[in-house]
Amino acid sequence: MSRYALNIAELSFAYGQKKALDNVNIQVEPGECTILLGPNGAGKSTLFALITRLYDSRLGRIELCGYDVKTNSRQALAKLGVVFQQTTLDPDLSVTQNLRYHAALHGLSQKTADLRIQEELERLDMYERRHEKVRQLNGGHKRRVEIARALLHKPSLLLLDEPSVGLDVPSREVIVRHVHQLAGRQNLAVLWATHLFDEIGADDSLVVLDKGVVKAQGKLSSVLSATGTSSAGQLFSQLTQGKSS
Template identity: 50%
Template sequence: MKALAVQGVSHAFGQSRALREVDLSIEEGSFAVLLGPNGAGKTTLVSLLTGLYAAQHGQIDIFGRNLRKDPLGALAALGIVFQAPTLDLDLSVIENLRYHAALHGLSRADSDMRGMAELSRLRMEERAHDKVRSLSGGLRRRVEIARALMHEPRLLVLDEATAGLDVATRRFLMRYVRDLCRERGLSVLWTTHLLDEVGPEDALFLLHRGAIRWRGSAAELTKGEGLTAAFLRLTEQPA
């Protein structure tokens, strides 16, 4: 079964077309990268996947559940880390996790057990009772990842999750999410504009001006010319 199937999705804001007949699918248990320059339409697509907007054309299925016909069933399988920070700064780390867990019907005991387990894996258990306001940007991102995993989703979507972070933190988060994919069988859609976040084994979708310009393995795209040259060619940018 496909973890995610996007078919013929188009969306516009007024006269501005953000997405044009987008087709992409992610195999269950795979790590896929949605790569594109700023303004390509990545965040718009994520907003459609999460139900923030309703797609004007086309359909979206998450593990076989149609987002339009069965939004609760589809979204129950989805965990999301948005590009813009969404934590409550005046709550503690564990309180943020509890609030998310409660929205998914988890008991206080279950939310604390899952929350501390996720924080431990992220090396943050000692910060569980700290106010989010006191955390660095990188630690806040770790909390957002922990929160997205609280209800044990099968598909994790991360929209520019490393934007603005230092190199060491970026590498830690990328390695952590890739390990989740391998160890838990989690399906992942990682969106980025940074070429060094693409691995040769990744499924790759290159989005530019709202349209998919490449789909396939990253290794196939880079064969013979390298990722930078291929990216510049497909996004029509001068070298």
């Protein structure tokens, strides 16, 4: 078994002649929250598409808990939970119905599914709303349901693609706190793409991606020290020459 929940080695990808990722190497260990920062067009979405097998690359290697996503796709993707930027819940189904459907796709019995649904929704203070249709929920509550859904099958790695976009500050704070607690308490590996610097914890690891190239990575404190910067915002501006994320 690999020591890494996610191991990306020498990964490159191009759209025709346009290179989107260039020799990317990223490792995420269990219990670690890694923040992926990059301006628009940096390659963040392409990277997530490759990890989840929406795209395929001939150059490089992606492993989830030691399983190659190309040669052992089923075993690899079983280790993965994903929250995409755009909601993928069925608005006409209840919270419980959405979660039961996802659990069934992963082969969970209804008894096991219902126990895990209760567990995850209670952690997110959403259990009392389990019978409500998704369309009745606000953006923050929908995000909580999507995080619960991503965790039902007990993944080893959680991918979060800009999960707090469009949410108010209290909703963002709930999600940030919950995900960081999960990483620490459940030994869950997290790769979190965000453009909001206040979502980065002091103990998080950081990957700065620009034009498909990793410009810096490591523990936040170490990267700040190595670059002579005092904050994640200053670091980001320096490495990406002030581009907007």
